Amino acid sequence: MDVNPSLAQQYQISALYFQDAWKVRKRLTLSLGLRWTHDIPTTERFDRSVRGFDSDAVSPIAAAAEAKYAKSPSPQLSPADFHVRGGLLFAGVGGQPRSLWRSDWLNFAPRIGLAWMAGSKMVGRAGYGVFYDPARRNAIQTGFSRQTTLVASQDTGQTYIASLEDPFPKGFNMPTGSSLGLMTNAGQSVTVIPGQALNPYMQHWEAILQKAAGGTAAFEIGYVGTRGVHLRAQRQLDPVPLERLSRSLVRDNTQYAILTTNVANPFYPLLPSTSLSGSTVQLQQLLRPYPQFTGVTATANDGFSWYHGLQALAQRRFRNGFALASYTWSKYMEATSFLNEADPAPARSISPSDRAHRLVAAGLYELPFGRSRKGFRWSLARGWQVQAIYQRQSGAPLSFGNVLYYGGQVGLPADRRSPERWFNTAVFERATANQLVYNVRFFPLRLADVRSMGLNLLDLGMSRKLRAGERATVELRADAFNVLNHTRFAAPNTSPTSTDFGAVTATSQLPRNLEFTLRLQF
Numbered sequence: 001m002d003v004n005p006s007l008a009q010q011y012q013i014s015a016l017y018f019q020d021a022w023k024v025r026k027r028l029t030l031s032l033g034l035r036w037t038h039d040i041p042t043t044e045r046f047d048r049s050v051r052g053f054d055s056d057a058v059s060p061i062a063a064a065a066e067a068k069y070a071k072s073p074s075p076q077l078s079p080a081d082f083h084v085r086g087g088l089l090f091a092g093v094g095g096q097p098r099s100l101w102r103s104d105w106l107n108f109a110p111r112i113g114l115a116w117m118a119g120s121k122m123v124g125r126a127g128y129g130v131f132y133d134p135a136r137r138n139a140i141q142t143g144f145s146r147q148t149t150l151v152a153s154q155d156t157g158q159t160y161i162a163s164l165e166d167p168f169p170k171g172f173n174m175p176t177g178s179s180l181g182l183m184t185n186a187g188q189s190v191t192v193i194p195g196q197a198l199n200p201y202m203q204h205w206e207a208i209l210q211k212a213a214g215g216t217a218a219f220e221i222g223y224v225g226t227r228g229v230h231l232r233a234q235r236q237l238d239p240v241p242l243e244r245l246s247r248s249l250v251r252d253n254t255q256y257a258i259l260t261t262n263v264a265n266p267f268y269p270l271l272p273s274t275s276l277s278g279s280t281v282q283l284q285q286l287l288r289p290y291p292q293f294t295g296v297t298a299t300a301n302d303g304f305s306w307y308h309g310l311q312a313l314a315q316r317r318f319r320n321g322f323a324l325a326s327y328t329w330s331k332y333m334e335a336t337s338f339l340n341e342a343d344p345a346p347a348r349s350i351s352p353s354d355r356a357h358r359l360v361a362a363g364l365y366e367l368p369f370g371r372s373r374k375g376f377r378w379s380l381a382r383g384w385q386v387q388a389i390y391q392r393q394s395g396a397p398l399s400f401g402n403v404l405y406y407g408g409q410v411g412l413p414a415d416r417r418s419p420e421r422w423f424n425t426a427v428f429e430r431a432t433a434n435q436l437v438y439n440v441r442f443f444p445l446r447l448a449d450v451r452s453m454g455l456n457l458l459d460l461g462m463s464r465k466l467r468a469g470e471r472a473t474v475e476l477r478a479d480a481f482n483v484l485n486h487t488r489f490a491a492p493n494t495s496p497t498s499t500d501f502g503a504v505t506a507t508s509q510l511p512r513n514l515e516f517t518l519r520l521q522f
Contacts, residue, residue, distance in 0.1 A: 001172055005144040008045035011136050014038050019111070027118075031127075033111035039134045039199065041099035047092035048177070049139035051100050053192040053237065059084045059182050059292055061270045069266035074283055076244075076258060082266070086290040087182025088142065088190060094181070100137060101197040107132050109201070121212040125222075128205040135197040137299070142191070143184040146175040187267070187274025189295035192237075198301040203227040208311075217316040224309045224330075231303030231336050238288045238296040239341035246439045250404060250429075259284040259438050267292060284438070303336035303346055321365035321385075328358045339441050350397045350448040359392040387461040395451035400494050402441045404429035411450045422492035423450050425502040432497045452491040457509070458484050468520070477517040485512040 019033035042049075059065075062084035070079040092098045109130040116124045148171075152162045162169055176184065184190075208222030244259065246252035265281040275294055276285070290296055309330030316323055332354040339347035367384045408427040417423075429435065461479040468474050488509030493500040 001148045001150070001168060003146050003148070003172055003175055005048050005141050005175065007048070007139060007141065009042050009049075009139050010045070011042045012040040013134055013136075014040075027116060029115045031111070031113035031115075033129075035109040035111070035132075037107040037109065037132050037134070037199070038103070038105060039107075039136065041101045041103055041135070041197070042137055042139060043098050043100070044091060044139045044141075047090065047098055048141050048144045049091045049100055050088050050142050050190070050192055051091040051096050052089045052195040053086060053190070053296060053298065054089050054182070055086050055237070055290075057085060057087055057182055059087060059186070061183070061186070061267070061292065064270060065266040065292070068264075069286070072264040074261075074263050074286070076283060077286060082286065082291070084290075084292050086293070086296070087186070088184045088192065090143075090178035090181075090184075091139075093178045100139065100193050101135070101195055104135065104197075104199050107199050107201075118209075123210045124208070125210070126205075126207040128203070130201055130203055132199045132201045135199045137193050137197060140191055140193060143180065144175050144177055146173045148172045186292045187271035187276040188293070189297070190293060191297045194298050194300055197299075198230040200228065200230045200232060200301065200303075203229065216318070217314070220311075220313040222311050224307075224311055226305070226307040228303070228305035228334070230301040231305060231334075232299050232301060233303035233336045233338070233346050235298050235300040235302065235338065236295065236341040237298055238290045238293055240284050240287055240438070241289075242340060242342045242440060244284070244287050244438075245340075245342075248439065249442075251434050251436055252439060255439075256437050259287075303334070305332070305334035305336065305351065307332045318365070320368060321363065323361075323363035325359070325361040327360075330354075330356065330358075337445055339445065347445055349445040352396055352399065352446065354394075354397055354448070355454075356394040357392075358394070359390075361388075361390045363388050383466075384462060384464045387463070389459045391455050391457045393455035395454040396491065397446040397448050398423070398450045398452060398491060398494055399446045400443060402436050402439070403443055403496055404434065404436050405443050410447055419489055419504040421502055422452075422489075422504055423502055425496075428496045428501075430496050430501065435497065453489040453504075455488065455509075456486045457482055457488075458486075468522075472520060472522040475517070475519040475521065477515075477519070479515045479517070481513040481515070482510060483512060487511075 015035060015037045017033065017035045019031070022030045022032065024030050065084045066079070066082060069082050073079050073082070089096050091100055109132055111127070111129040113127040114125065118124055148168060150162065150167055152167075153160050178184070204224075204226050206222055206224040208220060210218065210220045212218050240259070246255040248255075259282065261283045262280040263283050263286070265276065265279055266286070267276045267281070268279045269277070271277055271292070276292070285291055285294070307330065309328055311326070311328050313326045314324065332351040333348060334351040335346040335348045337346055337349070364385060364387045367386065406427050406429065408424065410423050410427060412421070412423055459479070459481050460483045461477065463475060463477040466474045466476070486509070487507055489504040490506040490508040492502055492504045495501060
């Protein structure tokens with residue numbers, strides 16, 4: 001039985017924006033703007049939310065736990081280095097503000113744009129702007145919900161203390177709210193909002209040259225770049241310190257045995273009915289900064305990203321339609337994830353959203369027939385339009401875990417790649433007993449040259465609109481999606497211990513799909 005709280009939270013945002021366009025010369029126009037954004041942090045109507053984590057506060061059980069540990073210390077951790085500190089803070093409690101974080105008032109976003117007519121048929125455009133993402137977060141209601149487990153018997157069914165009529169004879173465990181203070185969720189993991197939540201923002205700049213040709217065609221080429229600052233990244237505040245982890249490039253069973261050794265639990269019996277309620281505990285738990293918690297996760301603003309792209313576009317209009325084609329060659333890097341929980345900064349890596357090459361071609365054509373040479377109208381043939389969209393795109397870079405890599409080429413040439421062996425699996429350790437544990441990871445989060453299958457998709461459509469009286473229109477449509485029936489494989493398995501390691505076991509694109517539509521609009 002779960003007893004959960006209701007949620008009544010409020011979030012507000014205000015913004016001011018100034019903009020002006022200045023025609024410097026006949027062929028030169030300058031656009032200037034400035035936006036200021038202020039978001040008032042989230043508040044919960046009855047202050048039922050966590051607000052930060054006090055890393056320096058002495059836990060109420062510190063004296064008892066530290067004294068107990070001093071009686072039976074581990075050789076790897078002296079009693080002087082064992083501290084029980086830290087705990088949750090709550091909105092509106094103990095002098096804390098009701099808002100879930102401190103407000104950021106310095107969200108100024110300048111914008112500047114330039115348009116220059118280089119000739120009668122050529123225009124150059126350039127611009128720079130800053131764009132903020134509000135720091136809105138939802139309330140975290142740790143302590144305000146509680147579960148009561150059904151215990152029907154305490155002697156494996158010889159006698160029963162619960163029945164269908166009264167399944168919870170001892171009643172329900174009621175939430176403690178913020179009353180336990182620093183002890184809330186002790187013995188378990190917690191998630192917190194940092195006291196200062198910054199607003200992530202993107203810097204965007206571009207320079208584009210456009211040229212008309214013959215009045216019906218236009219060409220465009222340009223460079224686009226972005227830089228992400230203060231991006232959100234999940235940080236573990238309670239990791240096993242890096243200096244306690246093995247730096248061996250292969251499995252270090254000696255260090256693993258040390259960290260997983262069961263030692264006397266200094267929290268016994270201080271944290272009953274939790275994962276730290278036993279008489280023994282693994283040594284790695286006591287080495288953490290806040291050993292009375294199994295994890296302290298916070299969303300920090302440590303992330304950043306950068307993107308560079310070359311974009312080209314060609315389009316032409318015809319009497320009965322148009323055609324266009326665009327191509328993008330780009331690279332998208334980011335640092336929003338940590339390679340090791342205790343790393344001071346996120347690891348730089350190719351972004352999972354990176355698509356190095358993307359080609360799109362599209363066209364629409366109104367069929368020219370519908371009249372005979374003698375002027376007789378073919379009513380069924382007149383007014384049909386044909387549409388086509390073709391997309392070709394690079395695949396997503398593959399991500400690997402904390403794998404044991406022996407060196408060598410991971411990616412395979414296209415002629416050697418197959419669904420059964422998408423990349424070179426021979427350069428990885430496959431045996432479960434030899435996998436890395438409790439080590440400092442060096443293998444990157446993702447590999448830019450090892451990707452899943454890209455997009456190769458052609459869609460066709462045909463449509464016609466008919467008048468049905470003065471106020472109604474009937475549209476007939478026939479669409480064929482993935483008309484060439486190209487199979488697109490899903491990402492291959494990247495878990496070395498799996499029997500499917502390196503193999504593709506699914507598809508991520510529908511086969512050819514035909515759709516017919518009759519639409520009446522009135």
